Amino acid sequence: MKIIRSKSDLREVTRGWRTAGETVGVVPTMGALHEGHLSLVSAACERADRVIVTLFVNPKQFNNPEDLSKYPRTEESDARKLAPFGVDVLYVPDGAEIYPDGFATTISVSGVSDGLCGATRPGHFEGVATVVAKLLLQTDADLAFFGEKDFQQVQVVRRMVEDLDLRCEIVSCPTVREASGLALSSRNKRLDDAGRQKASAIHASLTEAARTILAGHDVSDVLKNTRDTLLDQGLGPIDYLELRRESDLAPAEDTRIPARLFVAIWLGDVRLIDNLSVAHAG
Helix, strand or coil: CEEECCHHHHHHHHHHHHHCCCCEEEEEECCCCCHHHHHHHHHHHHHCCEEEEEECCCHHHCCCHHHHHHCCCCHHHHHHHHHHHCCCEEECCCHHHHCCCCCCCCCCCCCCCCCCHHHHCCCHHHHHHHHHHHHHHHHCCCEEEEEHHHHHHHHHHHHHHHHCCCCCEEEEECCCECCCCCECCHHHHHCCHHHHHHHHHHHHHHHHHHHHHHCCCCHHHHHHHHHHHHHHCCCCCEEEEEEEECCCCCECCCCCCCEEEEEEEEECCEEEEEEEEHHHCC
16 A cells, blocks of 8 residues: 555546556545445445545644644554555645645535535534545546545535536545444544443434334424433533435425434533434334
8 A cells, every 4th residue: 555645646546547447446535444434445345446435634624723623643553444446546645736826716515505414513514525626636536436425525525526526526425333333433533431331322313213204293393302301311511413315305294205303412522423324213
């Protein structure tokens, strides 16, 4: 696996792959890799001839400077975790490669970015869309792999790629969970054992809420009861707990079309997100 730090060096490599008629898959990450990221890498290796994993902690998607400063930087251990997969390139650009002096462009995706994390983290999805567009262009990717834990992010990126006529296909992959049901996240490293135990109530509560909605109970009542359950478990405050349509993330009042439950909740100073397809609650 080559470690490349400049877009010019990366393009020299991908040019050779293109000449050979090979497909390129990319897994964009901010590092601190866990089994969730590695499941995306595995999916990329299955579908693409060549695979690039990017590692860039993007300052433009953090609306809290303290959160940015606490984000783990673990390049060496990340490289070791990738070694068994046969990844071709670990692309680790610095800030100047992504946002050079005079950089003045921001990509804003309306609609699917409204509400949920878009409401509680102002500017977050502008930062996501901008950096993903840059990385897709710099890597010249045919396929890009994202986890469904960040389902709103997946939909924002899909909309951006379609609207800007980028030729990359966005591939979403299922959320990977701990045995307790807790969705894997780099932020989980900031939880102690007691915190992880408390956080396991998130998935359990979403699963029960989805089953109850499918049984025909009123959505607003189910959401209120689920909110109370989470708070009773020692979690909170809750940024949001909502049922949204999968296609466009508009608010949903029932499940006549595919819908998901979305939650963002605090545990101490750690913000955790998760979502669950109501149709897959069983």
